[in-house]
Amino acid sequence: MADNVIQVVVVGDRFEGFCCRANVYTVSAFVSAARSGDFTSPDQSFEVVIGQGVTTYETELIEHTLVRFSCSTVCVMRHPQSKLVPRHLVHKCDPSNVLIANLERVGSASFQAVLRIHNNNELLIDHQTGQHVQGMVIVEATRQNVPGCLRKIPDTADASALLPRD
Incomplete structure (x- = not known):
């Protein structure tokens, strides 16, 4: 991996307003950019941080897209594992x-x-x-x-x- 690592944050599509900041993408925008080759530069490495609003399904989509479009050699995924409090303890059905x-x-x-x-x-x-x-x-x-x-x-x-x- 190159020495110059750029951190990219991916948030759920509903959090599009956060994308006014540099290197913050919605899931849809990130997948589109990866498919377009934006994360394949051999001189650049990327650390992809999974942010708020990204589901497990979308995280798997991002990982699959990075592999499929040859981005995985320059991208490292980082998504903090979160163990939800059981829903019955917080009185939520969903x-x-x-x-x-x-x-x-x-x-x-x-x-x-x-x-x-x-x-x-x-x-x-x-x-x-x-x-x-x-x-x-x-x-x-x-x-x-x-x-x-x-x-x-x-x-x-x-x-x-x-x-x-x-």
């Missing part, structure tokens, strides 16, 4: 509406999770501008964190550690 992943306990009363937004999330249907994450998405992710965190506490005695103190 897994595309689960907003948190990789929930883990990092201290006696501290937790962390990754925000994961599916391209077909119910909160994006008529509100997605692509320029930012809406406040209602953050509020819903926070709401989903509460039952998820409480399930990580083995008994109610430990749950008191999450309550504010006077």
